[in-house]
Amino acid sequence: MKNHSLLATLVLAFLSSWSFALPTRVVVRAKAKDAKFIGTGIGGAYVVIRHTLSGEILAKGTTTGASGNTELIMKLPHQRNARLTDDQTARFEVTLELQEPTFVSVEVTAPVSRKSAAITTSTQLWLIPGKDIDGDGLIVEIPGFILDILEPQTHQVIGGNTLINGKLKIRINLVMMCGCVINKGGIWDSTPIQVAALVKKDGKPLPPINLAFTGEDNLFEGFLSTKEKGNYEIQVYAFDTVTKNTGVDKINFVVQ
Incomplete structure (x- = not known):
């Protein structure tokens, strides 16, 4: 009986240790x-x-x-x-x-x-x-990039005085997800990163526009011909051909 009592005590002690x-x-x-x-x-x-x-x-x-x-x-x-x-x-x-x-x-x-x-x-x-x-x-x-469209602005109403030789500048800021800087030849090199704008006018797609690195940290830009009035949508993507990181931003604006 003593052995049984000792065994029971040990078992209870073990089980109780898990209750804490x-x-x-x-x-x-x-x-x-x-x-x-x-x-x-x-x-x-x-x-x-x-x-x-x-x-x-x-x-x-x-x-x-x-x-x-x-x-x-x-x-x-x-x-x-x-x-x-x-x-x-x-x-x-x-x-x-x-x-x-x-x-x-x-x-x-x-x-x-x-x-x-x-x-x-x-x-x-x-x-x-x-x-x-x-x-x-x-x-x-x-994974990914942080991509922000800087120009044009969200729901901006654009007139003729905003255009440069009949073209609208598309300018974006692109950084790594940790905020690290993207530049030419740096640790996060702009060279393998493809950036393009997918444009729609009144819901109909226009030819894509490639955005090039400007030489300033994180900045890419390109130009859109906007002779026709209407409602425009721009969706810009970035794609790193080496790491396969991606990023996207989208805005709408009006040309009048």
Whole structure:
């Protein structure tokens, strides 16, 4: 009987140990495809951690911090298990109290302050009580570009005095999802990036217009002949022929 009592006590002690939650630190980072981490400078990435089965939100918040070390991330060879980040690199960090292994979904939307360009990416993993996901943490890749049409402006009414030799300038700003600069021959080189405007007049497509890099950081431009009055739509896309990153913006305007 004594042996049975001792065994029962040990079993109860083991089971009771699982009834207490253990603090579990989780670090999530958003990294732009072919670029650096998405942090405070570009508005951050919004992170939601959910219990996969119940849908309960266990944590949510925005990544904060710097975009990271350019030399380390973009130039040096990456060795297995070597850190890509440091204490200043942007992250969302939370400590969860877990009683048992928990299967979670992690959803990341970035850059959160640029709704027209934001991409949502998600992944899943098991969280084990007391086993921290720290260091580089969970890195979620965010593909794409942030593309903004600067000229013409949304719903701008354009008259003859706005035109240059009968043509309307189309000018856009293009940056990486982390806010990194695109220029000629730089780390993020403009050369392999194709930028074009798809134009419609009163709903009917016109020939596409190629936009060339201007020589100023992030800026591309081209010209549209606008002799005819009407309602116009411009959809500009960017496509990197090497990395396959893409970005799009669209506006409408009027020529009278």
